[in-house]
Amino acid sequence: MTFDRRDFIRYGGTALSAALFGACDSQGPEKAEKLLRYAEKKNEGVERLIFRHTSMDHAKSNVRAAGDQFPSYFVSDVVPTLDAGAMAAWRLEISGMVQKPLSLTLDDLMKLDRQTQRVNHYCVEGWTAVAEFTGVPLRSLAILAQADPKAGYVDFQSFDNGYHESWDVESATHPQTLIVYAKDGAVLPPAYGAPARVHSPVKLGYKNTKYLTKIVFMPERNGGYWTDEGYEWYGGV
């Protein structure tokens, strides 16, 4: 083998200094940025490859629902809340690459076939919370709106100061991806995204846009609030 000693020390030294550089709460060398992006892309490929609509999340029966210990989270300064007038005017629009754009009132949404599921909420920070969510599977809405099969992406938009996150359509149409309007048997409170939010155990918490206004089927991905900050776009669980 022609891996001589000098090479070894040179490469070993570079690698070691990278490691030492790491030992001080650093983000790592800037040159690594490209490599990390490449790895993220490859990881997304792997994650999408193993993704199955038949893989379901079920909260363990011995784990209690988080109830009001479920962290409330939004990016506005105060809880985004609709008053009675705004609530009456609120519509959930399903648009983009669809044959029949929809504009649903909360009543319209509640009249559709609902699904209730007791699932985990997986936060990117590492915690989980169990809740019982009730809502309409997005796949039903996609069928209702006759979404174009060529639409590979779905953007979930909100009235929470521009917060949005776009998803791959496979995750969006997973049977456990719901447009939720009730949590733990009660109408969804403003602290948790009223009047409606997307919730799915197959995506990390930050992908699950609250305070929904628009669901847009798209040919391309459209980033997202935390994605644009540097978190993984895929954010799959």
Next chain:
Amino acid sequence: MGEHARHHWIVRVTHWVNAVALTLMVASGLRIFNGSPEFAPKGGTFCCYPFEGRSIPASLTFGGWLAGARHWHFAMMWVLVVNGLIYLGFIYLHGEWRDLVPRRGDLRDTWAMIKFYTFITKNHPRQGKHNALQKGAYFAMPWIAVVCVVTGLAIWKPVEFSPLTNVLGGYAWARYWHFLAMVAIVVLAASHIFMVFAVDPYSLRSMTTGGYSERLSPEERNARPFYHLLPQAAAAPAVVAAPVAEVSAAEKSEIT
């Protein structure tokens, strides 16, 4: 160099790649852990972690922030796994695994090493390329790594691999096992590094260039931690403290 090296170049390269990858995995993992440094699900409790809610000091972490640490962790995991597979594949095909698998007599040999290190016996046991303590550590390392990978998969994809996550007791427990496996690796690695510097610093050479001299082996030097770091032909007692010198001198006279 290849043929007479103490460690094959593949072993040497994978060793150092592993050292770097493992360091980055542990440090970025600790930064990820700091995103929520507790194991209890929200609204629940967790029985078995005494430091719930306490962050790991930032100086021990890597990645800068949660997203950065996650990018590093999910990139470096492939380096760790591929490098580990190259190492394991190599020692399987090349026969080095024979130096590492446990066999009858290892417990006796372990006991012999403990007795030597605690000054109950005088002479370094001769147990082949690795002594029984080393063998145990080097054999355990890949298995703990497997636990790291399996528990890691369970918390990376708890929905896709939900049967696995459930077997491990659910997400919170799987995360806990992943954490404990990390602690085990850190303890083993720290002991390993301690022993390298305290007993056999010459192994740094054999793990980089492959060069090795029997004269400098722990057996020849009769080396215990911090004892007989220098070869016995040189003035070894000069580097050790006074009360220690007595013991060393006594032993030296016995050897010579």
